[in-house]
Amino acid sequence: MYELTGIRKYFHRGAETVWALDGVDLDIADGEFLAIQGPTGQGKSTLLVLLGGLDRPTEGRIVFDGRDLGRLAELQLAELRAADFGFVFQSFNLIPTLTAQENVETALVPFHLSPDERRRRAHQALVDLGLEDRVGHLPSELSGGQQQRVAIARALVKDPKVLLADEPTGNLDEDTRDEIVGALEGLWRNRGLTLVLVTHDSWVARRAERIAVIKGGRVNYGDASWPSTGREPDPELVA
Ligand SMILES: Nc1ncnc2c1ncn2[C@@H]1O[C@H](COP(=O)(O)OP(=O)(O)OP(=O)(O)O)[C@@H](O)[C@H]1O
Ligand SMILES: [Mg+2]
Structure with a gap:
């Protein structure tokens, strides 16, 4: 590789x-x-x-x-x-004004998907990381571990x-x-x-x-x- x-x-x-x-x-x-x-x-x-x-x-x-x-x-x-390439950093690097769902969706913007498809895939990525009950939370409303899970979902939603x-x-x-x-x-x-x-x-x-x-x-x-x-x-x- x-x-x-x-x-x-x-x-x-x-x-x-x-x-x-x-x-x-x-x-x-x-x-x-x-x-x-x-x-x-x-x-x-x-x-x-x-x-x-x-x-x-x-x-x-x-x-x-x-x-x-x-x-x-x-x-x-x-x-x-x-x-x-999907990236994950020590400091999570989530956008503080966006919810978990919206943060994950940002990784799909370059792919010109329909809004529905983008939402569906981002939601699934969060479910895969065990965050189905946190999708609407802002980073400040999540624990450190949960924030890192959102960052991992964001890195993986595009299937790198x-x-x-x-x-x-x-x-x-x-x-x-x-x-x-x-x-x-x-x-x-x-x-x-x-x-x-x-x-x-x-x-x-x-x-x-x-x-x-x-x-x-x-x-x-x-x-x-x-x-x-x-x-x-x-x-x-x-x-
Ligand atoms: N943009 C830069 N300008 C100048 N020096 C840099 C730059 N980026 C890294 N360095 C220097 O290159 C060396 C390696 O840095 P690097 O960030 O890769 O280390 P690291 O192993 O990741 O360290 P840490 O465990 O502290 O994160 C260091 O001496 C650092 O000061
Ligand atoms: Mg380093």
Whole structure:
């Protein structure tokens, strides 16, 4: 599904250049559940942003289903983002003045569905996340866990190929964290989604099929040599 080769990404801060990613090679299989784990400031979100076509690498190739995301025209990239990539963030990013139902419907706007069809699909997505009795609530009238479920419904209502989640449980207590990870895992299993989940939480990472540890802008799977050769994670690093 994804093939990343020699990915580097830098940002300029004044005269300084920050290499957020510094040579990432990573393959992600169709239908895989991959966790990206690592300490703060090591390039996790930068990598997720590139996977979702929200930015382009400075160097290297990022191929998604045969297309090089770094070289696609902006319009094609926008189409991919709308159709194939669903995003979930730590801070939910719901629109505060819209109800749960309306928030989910926003993801369907690019598809020119009839209003009835849009309503039906958004409602079903909320039902799938166990929120049938909360569809008319504003985000401020929902718990953190419920808000994240709305955000997941919004990401999945368009039936994307990939779900990209950046610290989706970072703002939640332990019980709610477990519930949200369980919901994500269930959706991944039942829908054949590819799920890429960024977390610094080892408990969350261990629920994935595979863990990529990112440190200093490079990915490691546990080989003593650095960077990785694509094997299992180093238990020391992911403990
Ligand atoms: N837009 C930007 N401009 C300048 N520097 C940036 C920018 N975005 C990220 N960086 C830098 O790139 C590095 C990696 O950032 P990134 O957000 O990917 O880290 P992270 O692993 O997601 O961290 P966290 O766990 O705190 O979310 C950091 O040093 C950060 O300061
Ligand atoms: Mg981050």
